[in-house]
Amino acid sequence: MQKWSLNFRLWHWIHAAIILALLGTVFLRKTFLSWRTNSEIIVTKLTEQGIDVTAEEAKIVAKAIRAPMWEWHIILGYGLTALVIWRIALLFTQSGKRNYQDLKRETLHKKAVKIGYIVIYGVIAFMAVSGLMIHFYDTLGLTKDAAHDIKELHEFMYNALLIFVPLHIAGVIVADATEEKGIVSDMINGGKV
Numbered sequence: 001m002q003k004w005s006l007n008f009r010l011w012h013w014i015h016a017a018i019i020l021a022l023l024g025t026v027f028l029r030k031t032f033l034s035w036r037t038n039s040e041i042i043v044t045k046l047t048e049q050g051i052d053v054t055a056e057e058a059k060i061v062a063k064a065i066r067a068p069m070w071e072w073h074i075i076l077g078y079g080l081t082a083l084v085i086w087r088i089a090l091l092f093t094q095s096g097k098r099n100y101q102d103l104k105r106e107t108l109h110k111k112a113v114k115i116g117y118i119v120i121y122g123v124i125a126f127m128a129v130s131g132l133m134i135h136f137y138d139t140l141g142l143t144k145d146a147a148h149d150i151k152e153l154h155e156f157m158y159n160a161l162l163i164f165v166p167l168h169i170a171g172v173i174v175a176d177a178t179e180e181k182g183i184v185s186d187m188i189n190g191g192k193v
């Protein structure tokens with residue numbers, strides 16, 4: 001019997017790609033496409049050419065440059081929401097339950113890893129629900145203030161992913177190189193129980 005069904009492996013890798021891409025959009029928003037940095041560049045460079053522009057005008061331009069990139073945050077966000085539903089459906093399959101049976105018999109380390117997965121699933125579900133709430137706040141009848149508070153929480157929870165993702169990737173690589181040989185290729189070829 002296969003350890004990971006094709007269904008589960010497809011879910012894992014599409015999910016990994018979408019989470020990494022979402023983190024990529026946040027990275028761009030906070031660095032190369034930051035409206036704060038870019039509006040300063042716009043003011044400086046235009047002033048050098050003798051064109052007067054206010055900070056407010058430069059901010060509008062910088063945000064317009066960022067907008068097409070940020071659309072991807074929303075598109076990938078819909079993808080993530082679909083993946084959350086797909087993961088819930090996977091709970092009814094053997095691969096989807098595999099890591100969460102007989103937790104009591106596991107070593108302390110494995111217990112911590114698996115509890116970590118459950119926590120991160122909670123965070124990801126929260127990101128999907130809160131992200132949709134911010135995006136559709138008007139339709140949902142929420143005030144701008146409420147949407148702003150939800151955004152603060154959404155941004156705070158993002159830190160959990162920032163910690164989990166590198167820890168997870170380093171963790172499976174170390175496991176593969178030590179006492180769990182083949183753990184990564186199992187997630188590629190399905191492995192054997």
Ligand code: HEM
Binds near residue numbers: 015098117183185
């Ligand atoms: C790109 C490099 C990645 C590699 C090589 C990798 C590899 C693996 C492997 C080998 C497992 C099985 C571990 C086990 O048996 O306990 C696993 C599980 C898991 N991975 Fe990844 N992963 C990667 C990226 C990601 C990313 C970006 C996420 C996003 C949050 C993620 C989320 C998960 C989750 C939640 C599980 C637990 C699956 C379950 O419910 O049983 N992985 N990963």
Ligand code: HEM
Binds near residue numbers: 073
């Ligand atoms: C892993 C999943 C996600 C991560 C890591 C993430 C991260 C973030 C972060 C850090 C911000 C704040 C950006 C800033 O103000 O500097 C943000 C804002 C936002 N996110 Fe997400 N997000 C995720 C999923 C989603 C989903 C599923 C949606 C909905 C489709 C969504 C919609 C939004 C919206 C509408 C904003 C507010 C943007 C604005 O103020 O203009 N996000 N996200």
